[in-house]
Amino acid sequence: MADTRSDFSEVWSLYLWIGVGVAVLVFIAVGFALVRYRARPGRAPSRLAEHNAIEVGVATLILAIVALLVFRTFHTEAKEDDSARAGAVKIDVDAFQWGWKFTYPGQGVKVVGDSNHEPNFAVPAGRPISFALTSSDVIHAFWIPGQRFKKDAIPGRVNHFDMEFGAHGREQGLCSEFCGLRHSTMRFGVWVLSNESYERWLAAHK
Ligand SMILES: [Cu+2]
Known part of the structure; x- marks a missing residue:
């Protein structure tokens, strides 16, 4: 294994950048909705209640991110749990x-x-x-x-x-x-x- 510090720093950075990416996407989506769909006189509210393609897309993206983080976390953790190596x-x-x-x-x-x-x-x-x-x-x-x-x-x-x-x-x-x-x-x-x-x-x- 590489040293413990770099192993866990990699996982740490991965979480950080995914967190930053998700936050940016959420802020953009909220900002866009606020500006583009704000109330205006004479405009009726949307009747759209669901949109399957977008919902499936978002769910798949979330699943993929969770799977990646779980895999990387356990993979790194397993290296440290892999005890009693020869010459240790x-x-x-x-x-x-x-x-x-x-x-x-x-x-x-x-x-x-x-x-x-x-x-x-x-x-x-x-x-x-x-x-x-x-x-x-x-x-x-x-x-x-x-x-x-x-x-x-x-x-x-x-x-x-x-x-x-x-x-x-x-x-x-x-x-x-x-x-x-x-x-x-x-x-x-x-x-x-x-x-x-x-x-x-x-x-x-x-
Ligand atoms: Cu103590």
Whole structure:
């Protein structure tokens, strides 16, 4: 897969442009009807109640747009749900009130942080990362706005998903499901590193 950000940016842009297109068509149709068919003295209202050809045309167009959006959304979503790829880096994420625990299974590495101390974990750029996400108390949501990605963290349930990070740098993550008093302080950071820096980071955190 391409990185998560570009996958979801494409879907986002598709929705945006279809939304803009539909809005323009609606405004033109309303404007045209207002001007062309406005009330004038001596003009009787139209008796036309239905027009099958136009109605079928509009219904077909709407169906086609819905089908396209549903297909593209599920297609992109499926790439991220396609978990446990060979060579993937595994990270277990546990959300709690109000913080995060990131564990690298089999590596002996764990990063924990809460409202007072924001946790930062690291991933290598350009490699699939298999996340296993859960919660210890209430429903939270794992959100990385820069990656256009969000997933619920649900107690008693593990959500598996894959991500792939492109550009090196730091991504800001946060909880996006209201989860109590200090919800707004429930943040985390992701360092997107080169493979060598990532290995060094891992070794330094054992
Ligand atoms: Cu939360």
